[in-house]
Amino acid sequence: xxxxxxxxxxxxxxxxxxxxxxxxHEKGEGPMLAAKPGQIVIVYHWPCADADKGLSxxxxxxxxxxxxxxxxxxxxxxxHADGAVVSVDVHSSAEAMEKAVAWQGADxxxxxxxxxxxxxxxxxxxxxxxxxxMQ
Numbered sequence: 001x002x003x004x005x006x007x008x009x010x011x012x013x014x015x016x017x018x019x020x021x022x023x024x025h026e027k028g029e030g031p032m033l034a035a036k037p038g039q040i041v042i043v044y045h046w047p048c049a050d051a052d053k054g055l056s057x058x059x060x061x062x063x064x065x066x067x068x069x070x071x072x073x074x075x076x077x078x079x080h081a082d083g084a085v086v087s088v089d090v091h092s093s094a095e096a097m098e099k100a101v102a103w104q105g106a107d108x109x110x111x112x113x114x115x116x117x118x119x120x121x122x123x124x125x126x127x128x129x130x131x132x133x134m135q
Contacts, residue, residue, distance in 0.1 A: 048121035054085040
């Protein structure tokens with residue numbers, strides 16, 4: 001029994017040591033920055049009559065953008081504390097953002113998806129946009 005306890009303690013010590021030395025506790029090993037200097041972050045906020053439907057449609061739109069847009073950018077869906085549907089988009093630059101917005105305006109599928117969101121959420125006049133240039 002003593003050999004088993006000694007072996008178990010030795011294995012536990014090795015596992016704990018490996019965890020400590022794995023670098024998880026090093027300074028600077030925190031979450032990545034949300035965006036880098038020069039990138040453009042856009043926060044879309046749309047009070048939505050049917051937030052569940054709006055969020056589902058937004059997720060579909062983001063999935064479509066990832067596959068179809070010739071100008072890559074990241075987008076993440078969310079629900080704001082006030083219940084509004086939110087999208088947070090990150091573009092590499094102002095020029096890249098302008099190209100992506102132009103593509104959205106010209107893409108029939110994207111426009112149809114946006115129309116579905118408007119039907120679920122209400123007037124596009126209620127959609128607010130905040131554009132941030134990261135420093």
